[in-house]
Amino acid sequence: MIGWLNIGSLVLGLIAWILPAINITRYEKRSRNWITLSILSLSACSISLFFQIWSLYERVKAEDWSALMDTMSVIASVPAILLIGTIILNGITLYMYRSRTE
Numbered sequence: 001m002i003g004w005l006n007i008g009s010l011v012l013g014l015i016a017w018i019l020p021a022i023n024i025t026r027y028e029k030r031s032r033n034w035i036t037l038s039i040l041s042l043s044a045c046s047i048s049l050f051f052q053i054w055s056l057y058e059r060v061k062a063e064d065w066s067a068l069m070d071t072m073s074v075i076a077s078v079p080a081i082l083l084i085g086t087i088i089l090n091g092i093t094l095y096m097y098r099s100r101t102e
Helices: 002-025 034-061 065-101
Strands: none
Touching (some): 002 034, 002 065, 034 065
16 A cells, blocks of 8 residues: 555645646746646645655554664655645746736
8 A cells, every 4th residue: 555655745746746737838838727727736735745654654553663764764755745846836936927927
């Protein structure tokens, strides 16, 4: 089950970064659903982080201390990069489209 949580987290993390990139590339085409894609991006990031926390919980429940010790640095740093990247990309999208609505 831990493997599926990690794969799901990876896929959702990629979706969280791809959706704002789509918004940024569609800027010239006057995309109207940019808010929806931004909300989906933030939701995908949140679910991805939840999967990482659940994966950590499953390892603690199984008392797999060696796996926890080996992967803790990655479990601490990668979700932070995902969160910061998602916020930056969605912030760029918000800045771009906000100026269009004024």
